[in-house]
Amino acid sequence: xxxxxxxxxxxxIKEKLNAEKPFPAKYYHCSVCELxxxxxxxxxxxxxxxxxxxxxxxxxxxxxxxxxxxxLIAPTKNFIxxxxxGLDYGSxxxxxxxxLMQRDGFKVDIFDPIYAKKSIEKSxxxxxxxxxxxxxxxxxxxxxxxxxxxxSNGVLALMTSILNDSIDFKNWSYRYDDTHVSFYSNxxxxxxxxxxxxxxxxxxxxxxIFRKITS
Numbered sequence: 001x002x003x004x005x006x007x008x009x010x011x012x013i014k015e016k017l018n019a020e021k022p023f024p025a026k027y028y029h030c031s032v033c034e035l036x037x038x039x040x041x042x043x044x045x046x047x048x049x050x051x052x053x054x055x056x057x058x059x060x061x062x063x064x065x066x067x068x069x070x071x072l073i074a075p076t077k078n079f080i081x082x083x084x085x086g087l088d089y090g091s092x093x094x095x096x097x098x099x100l101m102q103r104d105g106f107k108v109d110i111f112d113p114i115y116a117k118k119s120i121e122k123s124x125x126x127x128x129x130x131x132x133x134x135x136x137x138x139x140x141x142x143x144x145x146x147x148x149x150x151x152s153n154g155v156l157a158l159m160t161s162i163l164n165d166s167i168d169f170k171n172w173s174y175r176y177d178d179t180h181v182s183f184y185s186n187x188x189x190x191x192x193x194x195x196x197x198x199x200x201x202x203x204x205x206x207x208x209i210f211r212k213i214t215s
Contacts, residue, residue: 001096002013002028002039002040002041003025004137005028005030005032005033005035006032006035006037006040006137006138006139006140006182007033007035007037007139007140007143007182007188007191008030008032008033008035008140008191008195009140010030010031010032010033011166012029012030012031013028013029013030013031014028014029014205015028015029016028016029016036017169017170018167019170022178023178024042025038025039025042025043025178026038026039027039027104027169027175030144032191033187033191033192034185034187034188034191035063035182035183035184035185035187035188036163036169036182036183036185037181037182037183038128038181038182041048042181043181044178044179046113046114046189049114049135049179050065050114052178052179053092053093053114053115053179054091054093056092056094058092058093058096058097058102058142059094059096060094060099065096066096066100069096069097069100069130070100071159071204071205072097072130072157072158072159072199072207072209073097073100073101073104073128074129075157075202075204075207075209076126076128076155076157076209077104077106078124078202079155079201079202079209079211080103080106080155081183082106083210084106084107084125084126085108085109085124085125085126086106086107086108086109086124086125086126086127086128086158086164087108087109087110087120087126087127087149088101088108088109088110088111088112088127088128088129088130089111089112089127089128089129089146089149090111090112090113090117090129090130090132090133090135091110091111091112091115091116091131092112093115095110095116097128097130097145098110101128108119108128109124110184120149121168123148123149123150123151123154124149124150124151124154125151125154125155126150126154126155126156127146127149127150127154127155127156127157128157129146129156129158129159130158130159131159131160132160133158133160133182133184134160134161134174134180134181134182134184135179135180135181135182136181136182137181137182143192143196147196147212150212151212151214152212152213152214153211153212153214154211154212155201155209155211155212156198156209156210156211156212157207157208157209157210158207158208158209158210159185159206159207159208160184160188160206161174161206161207162184162185162189162206163183163184163185164185164186169183180187189208190212193210196212197212197213198210198211198212198213199211199213
């Protein structure tokens with residue numbers, strides 16, 4: 001049973017939606033960090049998730065996909081230098097973002113819990129994560145891991161579709177992907193910034209870029 005928010009761990013949650021289509025699932029909303037998330041009992045196992053991701057046909061020759069990634073890459077480059085070392089967190093089956101940034105002269109490693117899982121022994125000057133955080137089953141643990149890898153004054157660049165009051169959540173196409181299990185509002189990003197001591201330095205549509213404040 002779902003009793004706590006998987007991001008802020010609060011028990012101040014309420015059922016938001018009991019859906020039947022396109023698949024049966026219950027969703028909850030946290031009144032503390034404003035995260036909306038799927039009930040724990042509806043999470044897919046990793047092998048099923050991988051079977052979904054294996055159908056993705058994203059590659060560096062796909063102009064539509066590279067243009068999509070550039071929505072994050074272009075503003076991120078305003079806050080980093082060519083001497084900085086980055087990590088693409090959740091790089092997927094084809095690490096296109098890392099390849100694009102490497103072509104521009106940036107050093108970028110990759111990490112993915114399914115396709116490139118490894119122990120990371122260093123920290124980074126910037127971390128990108130494009131269309132990844134909505135897949136987090138345990139966002140608190142995933143953000144803890146991600147932020148532990150980011151240097152002080154480092155840049156964190158995130159892309160995800162952002163939930164707001166104007167969106168009909170029941171009929172939102174973003175919800176119709178059963179691997180999308182965590183949905184973030186602007187208030188959720190405020191909570192993340194406060195909790196992890198981040199400064200918001202860029203905000204545009206579905207992109208949020210932060211700088212990690214020196215402690």
